[in-house]
Amino acid sequence: MPGRTAYFGLLDAGNPSPGETVVVSGAAGAVGSTVVQIAKLAGCRVVGFAGLERKIRYLEDDLGIGAGIDYTEVGDYRNALDDAAPDGVDVYFDNVGGPNTDAAFSRPNVDARVVVCGQISQYNDEEAATGPRKLGGLIHMRATVEGILVRDYAERYEQASERLTGWVASGDLTYRETVTEGLENAPDAFLGLFEGENVGKQVVKVADPSE
Numbered sequence: 001m002p003g004r005t006a007y008f009g010l011l012d013a014g015n016p017s018p019g020e021t022v023v024v025s026g027a028a029g030a031v032g033s034t035v036v037q038i039a040k041l042a043g044c045r046v047v048g049f050a051g052l053e054r055k056i057r058y059l060e061d062d063l064g065i066g067a068g069i070d071y072t073e074v075g076d077y078r079n080a081l082d083d084a085a086p087d088g089v090d091v092y093f094d095n096v097g098g099p100n101t102d103a104a105f106s107r108p109n110v111d112a113r114v115v116v117c118g119q120i121s122q123y124n125d126e127e128a129a130t131g132p133r134k135l136g137g138l139i140h141m142r143a144t145v146e147g148i149l150v151r152d153y154a155e156r157y158e159q160a161s162e163r164l165t166g167w168v169a170s171g172d173l174t175y176r177e178t179v180t181e182g183l184e185n186a187p188d189a190f191l192g193l194f195e196g197e198n199v200g201k202q203v204v205k206v207a208d209p210s211e
C-alpha cells in the first residue's frame with residue numbers, strides 16, 4: 001500500500017520531469033522513502049525532510065538523494081530548503097504538513113505541483129489549525145495543490161505492483177522495515193509513528209509465516 005501510494009501520488013499527481021526538484025516530507029518513512037527513489041528514477045533531484053541524523057544518513061548515503069534536511073536540528077526551515085534546493089521546488093510531496101510545508105510553499109517554481117498525501121504532524125492536534133498558510137506564494141507560480149487517496153487508483157494497482165516489483169528485483173528500489181515483535185506491542189509501535197521511531201515501514205510481527 002505505501003509503495004502504491006508513492007507510485008501514483010508522485011507519478012500521477014506530481015508528474016515529475018527529468019531535471020526537476022522534488023521535495024519530500026517524511027522522507028525516511030514507508031511512503032516517503034519510496035517516493036524519493038521513484039523521483040530519482042524519474043531523473044529528478046531529490047530533497048528530503050526527516051527527523052534525526054541517522055535518517056539523513058539513510059537518505060543521503062543509502063538512497064543517494066541530493067540533500068536531506070534534519071528538521072529537528074535546523075532553526076529556519078526555509079533557509080535550509082533554500083540551501084538544499086537552490087533551484088526552487090517543482091514537486092512537493094507532503095506526508096507531514098506543518099513547518100516543512102510552510103518552507104516548501106515559500107519556494108515554488110512556475111507550475112509547481114503539491115501532492116498532499118498525509119498531514120501526520122496534525123493528526124493529534126486538539127485544536128484545528130487556523131487554515132492553509134503561505135498560499136500567497138503559490139499564486140504567481142500557478143501552482144497546483146492536489147490531495148490523493150491510494151484507493152482511488154485501485155483499478156491500476158496491478159500496473160503499480162508490476163513496476164514496483166520490477167524495480168525491487170533490479171535493485172533500483174530498496175525498502176526498510178522497522179519490526180516490532182508481538183501483538184501486545186502494537187499500540188507502542190503505532191504511537192512510535194508520531195515520534196518518528198520508524199525507518200521505512202513499521203510492521204508488527206505476530207508470528208512466523210506458516211509453512
Ligand SMILES: NC(=O)c1ccc[n+]([C@@H]2O[C@H](COP(=O)([O-])OP(=O)(O)OC[C@H]3O[C@@H](n4cnc5c(N)ncnc54)[C@H](OP(=O)(O)O)[C@@H]3O)[C@@H](O)[C@H]2O)c1
Pocket residue numbers: 001002005026027028029030031032049050051052055095096098116117118119120121122148149150151193194195196197198199200201202
Ligand atoms: N493519501 C493516502 O492514500 C495515504 C496512504 C498511506 C499513507 N498516507 C499518509 O502518508 C504519510 C506517511 O505514511 P507512512 O505510512 O509512510 O508513515 P511513515 O512516514 O512511515 O511514519 C510516520 C513518520 O512521520 C514523521 N512524523 C511524525 N510526526 C511528525 C511531526 N510532528 N513532524 C514531522 N514529521 C513527523 C516521522 O518521521 P520523522 O522522523 O522524519 O519525523 C514518522 O517516522 C502519513 O501522513 C499517512 O497518513 C496517506
